[in-house]
Amino acid sequence: MSDIETIDIAVIGAGLGGAAAAALLINAGFSVHSFEQAPEFTRLGAGIHIGPNVMKIFREIGLEDKLSAIGAHPDHWFSRDGRSGDYLSRIELGDFALREYGAPYITIHRGDMHAEQIDALPQDSLHFDHRLTDLEERENDVLLTFANGRQVAARLVIGADGINSMIREKLLGVEKPRFSGWIGHRALVDMTKLRATGLEYERCVKWWWEQSRHIMAYATKSDGSEYYYVTGVPVDGWTHEASFVDSSREEMEAIFGDNAHPMVRGLIEATTEVTKWPFWNRDPMSLWSRGRLCLLGDACHPMRPHMAQGACMAIEDAAILTRCLTQTGLSDYRSAFRVYENTRRDRATKVQTISNANTWLKQPEDPAWVYAYDPIHAPLAD
Helix, strand or coil: CCCCEEEEEEEECCCHHHHHHHHHHHHCCCCEEEECCCCCCCCCCCEEEECHHHHHHHHHHCCHHHHHHHCECCCEEEEEECCCCCEEEEEECHHHHHHHHCCCCEEEEHHHHHHHHHHCCCHHHEECCCCEEEEEECCCCEEEEECCCCEEEEEEEEECCCCCCHHHHHHHCCCCCEEEEEEEEEEEECHHHHHHCCCCCCCEEEEECHHHCEEEEEECCCCCCCEEEEEEEECCCCCCCCCCEECCHHHHHHHHCCCCCHHHHHHHHCEEEEEEEEEEECCCCCCCEECCEEECHHHCCCCCHHHCCHHHHHHHHHHHHHHHHHHHCHHHHHHHHHHHHHHHHHHHHHHHHHHHHCCCCCCCCCCHHHHCCCCCCCCCCC
16 A cells, blocks of 8 residues: 555645635635644744734634734824824724724734644644655646655645745746845834833834835734834845844944934834845746646745735635635636636735835825725635
């Protein structure tokens, strides 16, 4: 007897998009296994925004209330001038989001959210320390080979394996992501120092400078005990081999400190550890699936984080893909993949384009096309 296991659906990657896909597909009655290259779960990353569009999906998985209890609930997204402090826009969230968009808008630590997503999965279907090294498309399945020697035959494979996706390479060939010309600093701040400024820090505020340089600052816990920021800074290049490098308060002061508003200076002075990350890009893809392979999230449409919708788009992908497969069943997966791509392509590309332009909510505008969208009930394209 062969020692190769046979499963219905393999989700490659158990990040935010992959974990959402697995949970939704399992809820829909499919047999699903997730394979994650990391050796174990760790509380990675820092802050993340989850809009009402995606809280509706977490409602479906049964996580909306848990995440709402952990995360912060900003009343507004404020945009302010980094020097004068003048308000450029005040976008209503909070109770307005609940009423108008049908779900809360939260800001939360990515690791706290991811932990809840991982806990929600059946642990016997979640496999850490499984780095995909090869796949072979066969007549009735896809043979997956992992670095630990394990082999699995899956009827369908969903690539939720990020911007350096191996599934994407199989579909489109090897192509390195392109440096976007932007870096971001990520930092958690010392709340004692921040409070000592005596200034009232808003729960969600984006400070803007020339050339769209910015600092996006927000609370990540419901009790306001954790405050985080991420920057966007245009630079000439990224020469480091590592995925990120350490930065410093001095570097933050050099970039943003000149004539900065007192609240910005307070934010920089309260910075403890700060790291610096490159933002990578790919062009909108010509192909989201082929045969039994299908992509979602950053594997498919990576974007700069300036709309705070990158993870949200991956989770929306997961919801639409699940609905498509539920409608067709596994046997007609080709139709499911076609409807999925037709439903998702324009929206994901629009968000990718606006994220890369970095104009989102800088001026007063109506964000309902993003936040009021309901991936659980939105019409599917033909």
